[in-house]
Amino acid sequence: MSGTRRTRGRPRDPEADEAIMKAALELFVERGLEGASIEQIAKRAGVAKVTVYRRWSSKEDLLTQAIEHARALVPEDDLWAEARPDAGRLLDSWVHTLGDARFRAVLAQLIGSSVTQPALLATYREQFIEPRRRLILAALKRARDGDDGDDDLNTVIDMVVGAAMYRMLIGPDDPEAGRDYLTGLLRQAERLLGPP
Amino acid sequence: MSGTRRTRGRPRDPEADEAIMKAALELFVERGLEGASIEQIAKRAGVAKVTVYRRWSSKEDLLTQAIEHARALVPEDDLWAEARPDAGRLLDSWVHTLGDARFRAVLAQLIGSSVTQPALLATYREQFIEPRRRLILAALKRARDGDDGDDDLNTVIDMVVGAAMYRMLIGPDDPEAGRDYLTGLLRQAERLLGPP
Amino acid sequence: MSGTRRTRGRPRDPEADEAIMKAALELFVERGLEGASIEQIAKRAGVAKVTVYRRWSSKEDLLTQAIEHARALVPEDDLWAEARPDAGRLLDSWVHTLGDARFRAVLAQLIGSSVTQPALLATYREQFIEPRRRLILAALKRARDGDDGDDDLNTVIDMVVGAAMYRMLIGPDDPEAGRDYLTGLLRQAERLLGPP
Amino acid sequence: MSGTRRTRGRPRDPEADEAIMKAALELFVERGLEGASIEQIAKRAGVAKVTVYRRWSSKEDLLTQAIEHARALVPEDDLWAEARPDAGRLLDSWVHTLGDARFRAVLAQLIGSSVTQPALLATYREQFIEPRRRLILAALKRARDGDDGDDDLNTVIDMVVGAAMYRMLIGPDDPEAGRDYLTGLLRQAERLLGPP
DNA sequence: GAATAAGCGAGACGGTACGTCCCGTCTTAGC
DNA sequence: GCTAAGACGGGACGTACCGTCTCGCTTATTC
Numbered sequence: 074m075s076g077t078r079r080t081r082g083r084p085r086d087p088e089a090d091e092a093i094m095k096a097a098l099e100l101f102v103e104r105g106l107e108g109a110s111i112e113q114i115a116k117r118a119g120v121a122k123v124t125v126y127r128r129w130s131s132k133e134d135l136l137t138q139a140i141e142h143a144r145a146l147v148p149e150d151d152l153w154a155e156a157r158p159d160a161g162r163l164l165d166s167w168v169h170t171l172g173d174a175r176f177r178a179v180l181a182q183l184i185g186s187s188v189t190q191p192a193l194l195a196t197y198r199e200q201f202i203e204p205r206r207r208l209i210l211a212a213l214k215r216a217r218d219g220d221d222g223d224d225d226l227n228t229v230i231d232m233v234v235g236a237a238m239y240r241m242l243i244g245p246d247d248p249e250a251g252r253d254y255l256t257g258l259l260r261q262a263e264r265l266l267g268p269p
Numbered sequence: 270m271s272g273t274r275r276t277r278g279r280p281r282d283p284e285a286d287e288a289i290m291k292a293a294l295e296l297f298v299e300r301g302l303e304g305a306s307i308e309q310i311a312k313r314a315g316v317a318k319v320t321v322y323r324r325w326s327s328k329e330d331l332l333t334q335a336i337e338h339a340r341a342l343v344p345e346d347d348l349w350a351e352a353r354p355d356a357g358r359l360l361d362s363w364v365h366t367l368g369d370a371r372f373r374a375v376l377a378q379l380i381g382s383s384v385t386q387p388a389l390l391a392t393y394r395e396q397f398i399e400p401r402r403r404l405i406l407a408a409l410k411r412a413r414d415g416d417d418g419d420d421d422l423n424t425v426i427d428m429v430v431g432a433a434m435y436r437m438l439i440g441p442d443d444p445e446a447g448r449d450y451l452t453g454l455l456r457q458a459e460r461l462l463g464p465p
Numbered sequence: 466m467s468g469t470r471r472t473r474g475r476p477r478d479p480e481a482d483e484a485i486m487k488a489a490l491e492l493f494v495e496r497g498l499e500g501a502s503i504e505q506i507a508k509r510a511g512v513a514k515v516t517v518y519r520r521w522s523s524k525e526d527l528l529t530q531a532i533e534h535a536r537a538l539v540p541e542d543d544l545w546a547e548a549r550p551d552a553g554r555l556l557d558s559w560v561h562t563l564g565d566a567r568f569r570a571v572l573a574q575l576i577g578s579s580v581t582q583p584a585l586l587a588t589y590r591e592q593f594i595e596p597r598r599r600l601i602l603a604a605l606k607r608a609r610d611g612d613d614g615d616d617d618l619n620t621v622i623d624m625v626v627g628a629a630m631y632r633m634l635i636g637p638d639d640p641e642a643g644r645d646y647l648t649g650l651l652r653q654a655e656r657l658l659g660p661p
Numbered sequence: 662m663s664g665t666r667r668t669r670g671r672p673r674d675p676e677a678d679e680a681i682m683k684a685a686l687e688l689f690v691e692r693g694l695e696g697a698s699i700e701q702i703a704k705r706a707g708v709a710k711v712t713v714y715r716r717w718s719s720k721e722d723l724l725t726q727a728i729e730h731a732r733a734l735v736p737e738d739d740l741w742a743e744a745r746p747d748a749g750r751l752l753d754s755w756v757h758t759l760g761d762a763r764f765r766a767v768l769a770q771l772i773g774s775s776v777t778q779p780a781l782l783a784t785y786r787e788q789f790i791e792p793r794r795r796l797i798l799a800a801l802k803r804a805r806d807g808d809d810g811d812d813d814l815n816t817v818i819d820m821v822v823g824a825a826m827y828r829m830l831i832g833p834d835d836p837e838a839g840r841d842y843l844t845g846l847l848r849q850a851e852r853l854l855g856p857p
Numbered sequence: 858g859a860a861t862a863a864g865c866g867a868g869a870c871g872g873t874a875c876g877t878c879c880c881g882t883c884t885t886a887g888c
Numbered sequence: 889g890c891t892a893a894g895a896c897g898g899g900a901c902g903t904a905c906c907g908t909c910t911c912g913c914t915t916a917t918t919c
Contacts, residue, residue, distance in 0.1 A: 184381055185381010244427075473868070481870085627820065634775075
């Protein structure tokens with residue numbers, strides 16, 4: 074009755090997919106693109122190497138899918154999915170994310186690997202970053218009645234997000250990049266968004 | 270006065286140092302931290318592996334020093350070393366740097382490798398980035414007579430530099446991050462630096 | 466009856482064994498014990514180094530087995546395996562062997578390496594030399610009805626074989642050690658085996 | 662006044678020659694041609710590597726000369742230099758030499774190295790072996806009044822010397838190759854030298 | 858119920874890099 | 889000009905992983 078015909082032979086173990094993607098993401102975060110070898114991924118997932126290769130043609134494919142898969146598991150995403158989310162809670166969420174070492178590790182690894190493998194970072198940007206930017210842009214346009222061009226608003230977003238990421242990725246390791254710093258950024262942004 | 274006694278035996282070949290650091294930096298840019306193996310560095314430099322190991326105890330030491338060394342070779346640095354450099358030329362220099370794929374590759378790799386090896390990025394920050402920031406900060410303070418706190422000025426610098434780097438490292442690959450984009454950033458910065 | 470369970474995983478490639486032992490023997494003959502490095506053996510056999518190390522724990526083990534293996538491939542051995550081989554054909558075989566540069570090289574290398582590594586020569590002696598000596602001894606005893614002690618017969622064999630090898634290994638390089646020389650040796654041996 | 666003009670600069674240390682040749686010979690005996698590296702020879706002689714290379718152009722040159730040099734130091738040689746040495750004492754000498762592990766090691770290494778480097782063994786043969794053979798041949802001819810050809814006598818010498826060396830170099834390691842064995846060989850030789 | 862087919866763990870395969878050691882050559886300072 | 893010291897390019901060492909491959913076994917579908 075169901076549309077999808079079952080294939081012949083032994084079916085794939087669905088738990089393996091889960092375990093492999095989990096292990097892949099963990100290793101990528103911990104040791105980067107090179108450190109996340111199929112060998113290690115298979116070992117950590119408790120799976121034979123062929124089992125990985127049968128499902129994904131390359132490490133990059135696997136990681137891309139693992140990133141997409143992981144996104145669906147993050148409950149916080151729901152907040153960003155709301156049409157008009159609460160600004161305070163978004164700030165909290167943003168502070169929380171930026172302070173998370175795991176997040177920093179993922180993003181740093183993605184940027185590093187983008188030199189030889191741009192697809193991963195592109196996936197991440199489209200999956201995580203762009204939706205959030207679009208949400209913020211829409212909120213700003215609502216607040217401003219659209220009297221500024223998108224370009225200017227986008228530049229302001231770039232400045233806020235860019236400063237935060239710059240601080241997190243490159244800036245000195247002082248733990249200053251917390252709520253106070255973000256609040257300062259937003260205060261400056263308000264001036265840019267106010268009347269000239 | 271000198272007092273430093275020359276050591277016995279054949280002195281180390283200074284050309285080898287040069288060749289090794291050059292090869293190391295090239296490979297790091299091309300293939301990242303893992304791809305820059307001592308084996309390949311030595312081969313490209315036309316040097317025996319021991320010759321590398323004699324001078325540097327680890328790949329990270331080598332790369333750190335290679336980055337420091339490379340900085341001294343960049344003539345453009347002179348511009349930034351001037352007490353009161355010309356703003357237009359600085360902007361040109363900045364545009365040129367941000368548009369350079371090599372620069373992007375180095376910085377991206379450094380950020381990626383900072384997860385497991387923070388020293389490299391720290392060296393780069395202290396050698397390249399901080400001096401430029403200090404110069405800009407001083408210029409801004411001169412212009413503003415110091416009526417703003419350092420924190421605010423630093424935040425503005427973060428926003429400009431951060432936005433530029435964000436665009437270069439993460440942002441969509443459109444080649445928009447050129448002179449026009451930077452000019453837009455600076456225009457916004459002027460507003461932040463003007464009277465509230 | 467067999468009981469030997471096949472082990473799991475991919476079985477070892479029997480052609481690799483063959484190629485490795487062949488390459489090892491060739492290199493040993495050409496360049497001696499030291500020249501026959503695992504690195505070169507693997508390269509010549511078209512095989513990865515691990516593949517060698519998986520099978521043999523040391524170079525000496527490998528060469529010992531290679532010598533044993535090579536013996537089984539020499540068809541001439543069949544002649545010596547016959548119960549009552551034809552004396553003329555044995556002489557031909559002996560002349561042929563002594564004139565073979567390869568044979569001289571193997572034996573010379575084995576003797577040289579026996580100083581630091583006696584096992585190789587011992588294997589060779591037991592595999593090649595002793596069987597032939599036993600065969601000759603048996604033939605002599607048949608001919609003489611056993612009225613001499615083994616010691617005397619063995620001494621005569623020593624004298625014939627020893628003279629031939631001495632000529633081949635140490636003696637001046639004149640190509641005299643051919644059929645005439647061996648025939649002369651055997652004529653002298655007949656006198657020793659005849660009535661006193 | 663004297664004919665030989667002293668050259669300029671510091672004269673070579675004559676003790677160095679001695680020490681180097683001694684060390685070279687020792688290492689050759691202990692570890693063979695490959696093991697007797699200039700590095701090790703210099704270290705054991707307590708001398709810099711250049712000091713060795715300045716005097717000899719190659720390892721083989723050095724060893725050849727070391728062998729020649731060593732011969733002059735062996736007092737036993739005087740016995741063989743006598744016109745009509747005492748047969749009993751010669752036998753003693755022979756037994757002593759064949760039983761000496763050092764002698765075996767030298768000869769075995771020389772034979773092994775002759776595959777790639779025949780000069781060493783040739784020197785040894787001409788310096789040590791041939792003179793002794795000539796002496797024995799002369800003695801036999803004196804005793805026999807020359808009624809046999811040289812060839813036959815040489816063959817008998819080959820058989821005795823060959824058997825002894827075969828036993829020492831290849832034969833089973835039983836310590837049988839002592840005085841009794843040699844005496845047996847000589848007894849057999851007497852039969853060959855007697856009337857047909 | 859037997860045949861077929863695909864998934865699975867295990868492990869061998871060729872290849873590359875590791876960091877160390879030693880080789881013979883070279884290039885310096887010091888006597 | 890000799891000496892000791894030590895750097896040089898080259899190459900082998902034995903180990904560890906890499907991604908690919910090839911086994912025997914297991915599990916499911918199909919005939």
